[in-house]
Amino acid sequence: DTEVTQTxxxxxxxxxxxxxxxxxxxxxxxxxYWYKQKAKKPPELMFVYSYEKLSINESVPSRxxxxxxxxxxLNLHLHALQxxxxxxxxxxxxxxxxxxxxxxxxxxxxxx
Amino acid sequence: xxxxxxSQPEMSVQEAExxxxxxxxxxxxxxxYLFWYKxxxxxxxxxxxxxxxxxxxxxxxxxxxxxxxxxAKSFSLKxxxxxxxxxxxxFCAYIQNRDDKIIFGKGTRLHILP
Numbered sequence: 001d002t003e004v005t006q007t008x009x010x011x012x013x014x015x016x017x018x019x020x021x022x023x024x025x026x027x028x029x030x031x032x033y034w035y036k037q038k039a040k041k042p043p044e045l046m047f048v049y050s051y052e053k054l055s056i057n058e059s060v061p062s063r064x065x066x067x068x069x070x071x072x073x074l075n076l077h078l079h080a081l082q083x084x085x086x087x088x089x090x091x092x093x094x095x096x097x098x099x100x101x102x103x104x105x106x107x108x109x110x111x112x
Numbered sequence: 113x114x115x116x117x118x119s120q121p122e123m124s125v126q127e128a129e130x131x132x133x134x135x136x137x138x139x140x141x142x143x144x145y146l147f148w149y150k151x152x153x154x155x156x157x158x159x160x161x162x163x164x165x166x167x168x169x170x171x172x173x174x175x176x177x178x179x180x181x182x183x184a185k186s187f188s189l190k191x192x193x194x195x196x197x198x199x200x201x202x203f204c205a206y207i208q209n210r211d212d213k214i215i216f217g218k219g220t221r222l223h224i225l226p
Contacts, residue, residue, distance in 0.1 A: 031212045042203055042216040043157070050212055088155060094212060099145045099164065101207070101214055103157035 003027075006091050006104035014112055015081060021107045023074040023091030031055075032074040033092040033101065034066060043090055049074060081111045114139045116206050118217035125194045126225050132179075133189045133220045135204030144208045146180070148189045151219075152200040160202070163187065191222075199224045 004025045013019045023032065031050050035043035048056035049068040057066075063085075065077040074091060088108055094101040116137045125131035137146070148160040163171045163180050171178050175192045191198055204217040 033212075033214065040201075040219075040221075042219050045214065048212055056211065056213060090157065092157075092214070094207075094214075099207065100147055100159045100162050102159075103149075105154070105156045108155075 004091055004093055004102050004104035006089075006107050008107060009105065010108045010110075012110045012112060013078065013081065015083070017081075018077070018079045020078065021076040021089055021091075021109075023076075023093075023104055024072055025093040025102070026072055027093065027095065027102070028071070029093035029095040029102070030071070031094045031096075031101075032068065033090075033094070034074070034076050035090040035092065037088040037090055037106070047076075078109075081109075083111050085109065086111045114141070114206060114208065114213070114215050116204050116215050116217035118204050118220050120220045121218070122221045122223070124223040124225055125191075127194055127196060129194055130190060130192045131194055131222065133191075133202055133204075133222070135187045135189070135217055137185050137187065137204070137206050139185070139206065139208065141208045141210060143210065144206055146178075146187045147205040147207065148176070148178070149203045149205055149216075150198075150200045151203065157203075161189065194224050196224050196226065198222060 034046040037043045046060045047066045052068045067075040088106045090106045091104045092101040146163045150158045161173045179188045201219045206215045
């Protein structure tokens, strides 16, 4: 199983809403990532978790709050987002024994 | 800071022909890996090929091969016998093992002409 599963696939939320994105992998990978991708742009790194601890935060606004409840699950909690936060949010995982990162299909987020 | 540069925003190639996508990178790290990922309109990021920096031999995966020039910090992707299904955005990516950071180039959109 080399799958990273993201839910939901699409999300529309208002600027006052609170929502969460979920990412799951069962490959035993120790590093998990959140990326934000705008149309026709490369993915931008947001957060990296290593062994369930936040290791990198690329100066992401506090309205994005990551959480890693266990080694298989990564959440991204969203609150008071702005329309410019509309993007594709990609989750990825990587294992120390392998070298590449595996990506989920992403969540297409629209903030209205 | 580490950077990855893809100088070709778009490229086109005739079906069955060969095309080369270029990538250069800058790093002072010694323990890193380089990758090419493909992102079709379905938006799933798919690994095409990987290269360990400590290996001199160029990686090959079926119709895909790389030309890795470590001293020049160059990592180009060659696609032979191009197929319609190869049409996608291609990202060159760098991963350093020190902190797991994955850095992407800006991407090259590849069009396959029938």
